[in-house]
Amino acid sequence: MADLLERDSFTELHVGVDESLARAQLRRQIGRLERELASLFAEAFGRVELDHRLVAVAAEPRLLDLGELEGLRDGLAAQVSDARLTLFERARVETDNRELLRRMLESPAEFRWVRVSRADIGEPGCGAWHSRPRLGLIGMLMGWWRVKVSSGCPLAGRLAAVER
Amino acid sequence: MGAAGDGGRPAGQPVPSEGTVSAAVAAEFPGLGIAWVEVGARPGKSPDPVLRRLRALSDRFYGAHAIQMRERPIPWAYRVFFRQIGLDPDRTRTPVEQLALDRLHDGEFRSLGRPADALTIATVETGVALRAFDADLLAGGLSLRDSAPGEALPERPAGLAQGTLIVADESGPVEVLFGPEPGRCAVGPQSRRISIAAIRVGGVPQIAVEEALWMATAEVAEA
Secondary structure (H helix, E strand, C coil), rough: CHHHHHHCCCHHHHHCCCCHCCCCCCCHHHHHHHHHHHHHHHHCCCCCCCCCCCCCCCCCCCCHHHHHHHHHHHHHHHHHHHHHHHHHHHHHHHHHHHHHHHHHHHHHHHHHEEEEHHHHHHCCCCCCCEEEECCCCHHHHCCCCCCEECCCCCCCHHHHHHHH | CCCCCCCCEEECCCCCCCCCCHHHHHHHHCCCCCEEEHHHHHHHHCCCCHHHHHHHHCCCCHHHHHHHHCHHHHHHHHHHHHCCCCCCCCCCHHHHHHHHHHHHHHHHCCCCEEEEEEEEHHHHCCCEEEEEEEHHHCCCCCEEEEEECCEEEEEEECCCCEEEEEEEECEEEEECCCCCCCCCCCCCCCCCCEEEEEEEECCCHHHHHHHHHHHHHHHCCCC
């Protein structure tokens, strides 16, 4: 009866269990999850920050036992899941921003002073679309609104000139 | 096509020696291995051709490479291995990722002299993890194994935790596998022969290991 109550240990059940296949399987799963996480990390870079760090199981390199490998696999799986969710939510925000930009380009006056950057729609670079009045104050009074597209990232030479 | 030596090896290239992996470790990591070549060289400032190659490598390595690196098969294989031995590859970085990070931080691959520059070039080009040892301080061949009770390293006189994965020679531990410390057989100013060792993990093709060793050897031996 005591053997049956001790459920976490195979030794108490007096049965020989080869855990090596289970460890090999877990290592394969860790490899697959690590690849997936790397892919998601690359996809998210520059768009949204992903928490891709997992606390080290050991201070020094060593062979991990079944429980440690399981914990590692579960931790990676949770991170992959979180990363997918974060990316999904980011993609939704970017889609909404693209829709906002489309409507803003169609009727700038309805989106006064709204600014959508390239980062907001998931594009690389420093450009932005800004709904501004034509001819400044006169445009504001007359309702002459337009979307102005910025010229992108500042050139290195210009930045250097500013620093001088 | 250049002349080829035995087994398709380019003529004049040294034959890497294959080290052993203890049965317990090999059973868990079938692809794990260590191979090395010995080359006569004095440590010191790298010669101009090596410095030029280092600069050229810096010029064609960008941030995008660093981001995409972990998706490439060989760097990925090392990341996975680090995970599997309990290390966090974002804290204890794989050799190639550490070099990539240093490149982005410093704006270039900084010259650290011979043989470090040779290892940098070969590691960045191939992704394979390389180490350099003073060949005259090594006793016999290299091996990978888990540490036995009571074994220690000069920088860890209190002893290694039992089961720590180590690079060893016939006289005992040389260094902790992928450890930060230079270990017992580190290359110093008095070194005259250098052993360049490649640590292969599962998923890294043998041809990449040999290429890394040949490349590093050629750079170290550059007159």
